[in-house]
Amino acid sequence: MSQQNNIPAGIGLMIAATIVFALQDGISRHLAGTYNTYMVVMIRYWFFSAFVIALAARAPGGIRAAARTQQPGLQIFRGVLLVAExxxxxxxxxxxxxxxxxxxxxxxxxxxxxxxxxxxxxSVGWRRWAAIGVGCIGVLIILQPGMGVFDPLAVIPLISAFMFALYALLTRYAARQDTTxxxxxxxxxxxxxxxTAVGLWFWEPMARADWAxxxxxxxxxxxxxxLLIKCYEMAEASAVQPFAYFHLMWTAILGISVFGETLRPEVVAGATLIVAAGLFTLWRERQQG
Structure with a gap:
């Protein structure tokens, strides 16, 4: 990728990406609430893989160059981990x-x-560990364990976050030998x-309106x-990453206005701590970079 340094354009692309991802979350919730989750994710991945293959075919060297890797096991595990997440x-x-x-x-x-x-x-210094601790407090405020209202299902997004974090780290590790x-x-x-190996077993008929x-x-x-690819082409990740938190705001608006969800004070307080800790961690990475 040819790196530019147009930060305003990069920020605009990141905000646009967060809007699109929030819409994606809302549509996913609607479809997975009606149909099997595996089938919904499978069809979504068929289109995504076609998009990835089309990009690779247009790049120098074509699909063969894009697929060339010295660490196929790691790359396959990354892909499976992300789709499971x-x-x-x-x-x-x-x-x-x-x-x-x-x-x-x-x-x-x-x-x-x-x-x-x-x-x-x-190396992870004490400042980062302090930020991680603050973020954990934020998560606990949202989950409210021991308050008599803790829902074990609330652990699901925590598992998802752990899987995505591991995917991100393996992607960084893979980048030591392979291109983006x-x-x-x-x-x-x-x-x-x-x-596909999983989802085909859970196929069910879909209403015509839901195919749209x-x-x-x-x-x-x-x-x-x-949009994310273009965003990182336009500006450094450290400059635009804080704006990724707009995703939470758009999703909250969608959840309240379309799905009738409520915004609990504990969620606001906990999310604020998590975002603040995340921004501090990002700032520390930028200082050390």
Whole structure:
């Protein structure tokens, strides 16, 4: 990718990506609330893998160059891990709602920081550990364990966040030998193949109107990734990453206005702590970079 340094354009693309991903979450919740989660994710991945293959075919060297890797096992595991995480996340939307799920899920940057030591061998200083601790307090405020109202299902987005953090770290590890294009190719193809092996067993008829929603889900999935790719081409990740938290705001608006969800004060307080801790961690990475 040819790196530019147009920060305003990068910020605009990141905000656009968060809007698209929030719409994707809403459509996923609607479809997975009616149909089997595995089938919904499988069809979405068929389109995503076609998008990835089309990108690879247009790049120099074509599909063969994109698929070339010295670590196929790692690349396949990454792809399978991400599609499994998406299944867990979408299931969380259906049982917990968009707001509660995403409010917990946004702790994943802190999990990345915590796991970067054991997975990548990076040093994690006391300031980052303090930020991780604050983020954990935020998660506990949202989940309210021991208050007599704790729902075991609330752990689902936490599992999803852990899986996504591990995926992010393995992607960083894979980047030591493979290009971004190669990792992106394997993410789509390995995810589609593994999801098809599972999802076909759960196929069920879909209403004609919902096929339109399914098409919208496929388009938002591909366009969201395209916007992120363009965003990181335009500006450094450290400059635009704080704006990724807009995803939570758009999702909250969607959850309240479309699905009739409520915004509990505990969710606001906990999410605020998680976002603040995440931004501090990002700032520390930028200072050390």
């Amino acid at each position: 998406i299944c867990v996340a979408v299931y969380g939307f259906t049982v917990l709602g968009l707001i509660e799920s995403l409010a917990v899920f946004i702790c994943y940057p802190l999990l990345v920081a915590a796991l970067s030591g054991p997975v990548l061998g990076e 294009a190669t990792s992106f190719f394997w993410t789509g193809v390995a995810g589609a193949v593994s999801m 929603w399914m098409a919208a889900l496929c388009v938002t999935g591909a366009s969201g990734h395209w």
